[in-house]
Amino acid sequence: MEMTYIDTPADLTMPIGEAMFSQRAIRRMRHDRPVSDEELKTVLDAASKAPNGGNAQPARFLVIRDREKIRAFGKLYHEAWWAKRRDEYGWTGKSDIPEGSVYKMPALLADEMVDAPVVILAFTVGRGGGASSIFPAVQNLLLAARAIGIGSVLTTLHADVMERVYAMFNIPDDAEFHCCIPLGYPRGRFGPTRRFPTAGTTSWDTWGAPPPWK
Numbered sequence: 001m002e003m004t005y006i007d008t009p010a011d012l013t014m015p016i017g018e019a020m021f022s023q024r025a026i027r028r029m030r031h032d033r034p035v036s037d038e039e040l041k042t043v044l045d046a047a048s049k050a051p052n053g054g055n056a057q058p059a060r061f062l063v064i065r066d067r068e069k070i071r072a073f074g075k076l077y078h079e080a081w082w083a084k085r086r087d088e089y090g091w092t093g094k095s096d097i098p099e100g101s102v103y104k105m106p107a108l109l110a111d112e113m114v115d116a117p118v119v120i121l122a123f124t125v126g127r128g129g130g131a132s133s134i135f136p137a138v139q140n141l142l143l144a145a146r147a148i149g150i151g152s153v154l155t156t157l158h159a160d161v162m163e164r165v166y167a168m169f170n171i172p173d174d175a176e177f178h179c180c181i182p183l184g185y186p187r188g189r190f191g192p193t194r195r196f197p198t199a200g201t202t203s204w205d206t207w208g209a210p211p212p213w214k
């Protein structure tokens with residue numbers, strides 16, 4: 001494949017700090033405001049700019065736009081999400097999820113995936129780092145989406161559904177699946193993210209020694 005240069009897309013004007021510090025997992029999406037093909041090109045162009053092993057550029061993205069295909073995929077996503085909870089906790093339905101659990105919203109996404117405005121599946125092919133090379137690209141994609149106001153959330157699937165997902169989209173066996181990203185304009189308000197302070201997650205010169213800002 002021939003390599004090309006791309007200018008910075010005109011719609012990526014949000015300062016990088018604002019994009020990083022306001023990005024969060026958006027699971028409720030608007031159905032009355034579509035994501036355009038141009039916007040999808042912008043986020044995929046941003047993904048293409050990411051670091052990757054040896055510049056082999058193994059990242060490949062499957063964009064699911066067709067409503068019927070999203071519905072069919074969404075059903076498999078729902079099955080996959082519950083298969084993961086079954087494996088982890090033995091849960092089989094919503095009444096098993098404890099009050100206040102962090103899984104309440106992801107369970108809602110499992111229901112809503114059938115109506116996601118767009119879904120992108122991320123893969124790698126051939127050499128060039130596999131997961132190490134897809135996640136910088138995925139993060140660029142998520143940040144670019146945030147910068148143009150589009151919400152997204154990184155999710156995974158489960159072995160139970162993989163064969164059917166590959167068959168559904170005619171995905172070759174040598175494409176390795178990594179994650180699934182629904183995208184859409186956010187529905188409702190979303191607040192800031194809460195994270196551990198870096199004073200507690202960073203060591204300085206020796207493991208366990210605090211950074212200067214502790």
Ligand SMILES: Cc1cc2nc3c(=O)[nH]c(=O)nc-3n(C[C@H](O)[C@H](O)[C@H](O)COP(=O)(O)O)c2cc1C
Nearest residue numbers: 023024025026027105106109153154155156193194
């Ligand atoms: C490897 C990985 C797997 C994830 N899987 C799911 C998932 O299956 N369902 C979901 O709703 N969110 C999933 N997420 C999103 C996380 O729940 C989210 O990034 C985290 O809770 C922080 O959310 P916040 O940025 O809104 O604070 C996943 C994120 C990562 C990085």
